[in-house]
Amino acid sequence: MKAGGDMKTARKTVCVFVLLTITKAMITAGNYRLSATVGNSSVFTCPQKSNITMVxxxxxxxxxxxxxxxxRADQNKxxxxxxxxxxxxxxxxxxxxTLEIRQVKIAHEGNYTCEVVAPEGNFHETHHLTVLVPPKPTLSCDDQGNPVCQAAAGKPAAQISWVRESNSTPNEEGHDDGTVTVLSKFTAHSTKVTNATCIVSHPAGNWSASIACPPRKLLFVHSAFKIMNYT
Structure with a gap:
């Protein structure tokens, strides 16, 4: 009975050893999230191991x-x-x-996985790339004399706020390339407000500008009528 128990223990030890060997052979180095601004370069690291067989x-x-x-190291290819x-x-x-992308585009967004084969095992490292697109901000006055702030074609959508309180609710318009245009019209609580400052917040950078819109002008249109005589 003791011999049988020793054999079971030995089998379990062998199984554990095999499992540990398999675990060592398949090592996940890590998962990372990174972002890059469109037009810039982006670098993806890989586990640094000596005597690499394959990457x-x-x-x-x-x-x-x-x-x-x-x-492949054996072919140096x-x-x-x-x-x-x-x-x-x-x-x-x-x-x-290390992998590098020059001139990052929206189409480069996705997952980048590096697999390294070395004497001490196989190593995996995954990078999840998010591409940022800075919006194009503008600040102007509409026909009613209201300040209008726009952050065009940003990814993700920009956040627009005003230094003075406003009743404005931003409107968003999505585009096929994944960018979003945000527009906000300033509506003052008081008619005494003469200027307003727009603040555009975005992961790729912030922007602000001020504007003073003239009051709405009434336009008088004079129409001239020509009297025609018919005979």
Whole structure:
């Protein structure tokens, strides 16, 4: 009975060892969230290991098909599939497998997963990229003499506020590319207000401006009538 118990214990020990070995072989280094402003560059790091055997970048953008970048140490060879020219290794992949995107576009938004094969195991690291688009702010006066603030084509939608209190409710208009235009009209609580300051808040940067709108002018249209005689 004791021998049988020892064999069961040995089997359990072997199973635990195998599970630990599998766990060591498949190590998830981490999941990260980062953002980049459209037009700028973005860098994605990968687990730094010595004696790398293979590196694979798997990119899954929200728009368009997936692409891959790969490196094999035994062949000292890199390859790419369906990746744009703006997406490439920042350095030599055998020394540093960092990925870089030059001139980030909205279409680059998505998931970037790096898989590294090394003697001590396989390592995965995933980056979730969000692309920011700064809105184009403008401040003007409408025909009624009200200040109008607009933050056009921003991603995500910008927040508009006024320094003086206002009854304004911002209106949003979405676009096909995922950007949003926000418009806010200043409506003062008091007729004594002569100027207003608009503040546009956005993750890519803030903006503010002031304006003084003249009071509404009444326009008189004089019509001249021509009397025609018919005979």
């Amino acid at each position: 694979t970048w798997k990119i899954s953008p929200k728009v368009g098909g997936p692409c891959t970048l790969g490196y 890199t390859d790419r599939t369906n990746c744009s020219d703006s997406m490439n290794w920042k350095f030599r992949p055998d020394r540093d497998p």
